[in-house]
Amino acid sequence: MTPDQVRGRLWAVVPAAGRGTRFGGEVPKQYLAVGGEPLIAHTLTALCAHPKVDGVVVVLAEADAHWPGWQAIAGKPVVTCVGGSERADSVLAGLAALPDSVRADDFVLVHDAARPNLHPADIDRLLEYGRNDPVGAILAAPLRDTLKRAGDDGGIDGTEPRERLWRAFTPQLFRRLQLSRALEAARDAGVAVTDEAMAMERQGLRPLLIEGREDNLKVTTAADLALLEFLLGSR
Ligand SMILES: Nc1ccn([C@@H]2O[C@H](COP(=O)(O)OP(=O)(O)OP(=O)(O)O)[C@@H](O)[C@H]2O)c(=O)n1
Numbered sequence: 001m002t003p004d005q006v007r008g009r010l011w012a013v014v015p016a017a018g019r020g021t022r023f024g025g026e027v028p029k030q031y032l033a034v035g036g037e038p039l040i041a042h043t044l045t046a047l048c049a050h051p052k053v054d055g056v057v058v059v060l061a062e063a064d065a066h067w068p069g070w071q072a073i074a075g076k077p078v079v080t081c082v083g084g085s086e087r088a089d090s091v092l093a094g095l096a097a098l099p100d101s102v103r104a105d106d107f108v109l110v111h112d113a114a115r116p117n118l119h120p121a122d123i124d125r126l127l128e129y130g131r132n133d134p135v136g137a138i139l140a141a142p143l144r145d146t147l148k149r150a151g152d153d154g155g156i157d158g159t160e161p162r163e164r165l166w167r168a169f170t171p172q173l174f175r176r177l178q179l180s181r182a183l184e185a186a187r188d189a190g191v192a193v194t195d196e197a198m199a200m201e202r203q204g205l206r207p208l209l210i211e212g213r214e215d216n217l218k219v220t221t222a223a224d225l226a227l228l229e230f231l232l233g234s235r
């Protein structure tokens with residue numbers, strides 16, 4: 001199925017081209033079995049099962065031998081493309097691989113493959129507020145712990161003020177062309193952006209923070225897997 005053979009205007013781009021170096025192991029973390037299926041299957045199902053999502057572009061590593069080859073999930077088309085060395089490069093590739101039905105000023109959801117515990121109510125809230133914003137929005141949660149600055153010797157160098165500090169999650173919701181241009185500008189400036197909102201902020205824009213569930217876990221290290229299994233098992 002080529003991108004032009006599919007229709008719909010709210011698509012998701014799912015960066016899934018990472019190697020999972022912090023997690024370790026031979027199998028990239030997005031393909032580890034959780035609840036009897038690959039971690040990425042939970043992520044893609046969470047997106048594709050949402051009635052407002054029309055399809056997903058999954059961004060894979062070059063020659064990804066783990067990808068099961070899905071062409072549809074929950075009745076929604078799944079298109080793949082190859083990502084890049086950094087997450088931002090992969091997101092750019094995913095934006096370019098969207099079908100022509102997704103217009104330049106249409107919103108696109110960008111969601112980490114490594115965040116499978118995504119709830120529909122969070123997608124609802126992000127879309128409700130983000131699509132009415134001139135820039136876009138991200139799911140996030142306010143910091144609830146005290147922040148310490150670590151010294152080289154393992155001791156505390158100081159305490160950081162945490163008022164008005166939030167943890168950024170995904171999905172992040174931005175317009176296709178505006179996001180592509182912001183990511184390209186960051187790349188061309190040699191600036192490594194860690195999320196889509198950072199690229200937009202560099203353009204002087206102020207995306208909305210939409211408070212989402214604290215359990216929107218990004219699986220990063222092996223310790224996260226047990227928590228994910230608990231979270232998915234309790235849904
Ligand atoms: N070049 C990259 C790097 C990351 N990702 C994706 O971006 C998401 C968040 O990245 P992260 O959790 O850092 O995954 P990895 O890069 O695989 O982890 P690590 O940094 O430990 O290698 C993941 O779904 C990952 O697959 C990607 O598509 N392309």
Ligand SMILES: C[C@](O)(CO)[C@H](O)COP(=O)(O)O
Pocket residue numbers: 087112167168169170194195196218220
């Ligand atoms: C995009 C992100 O999930 C927002 O918190 C995060 O920046 C990804 O970071 P990573 O180091 O690429 O996992």
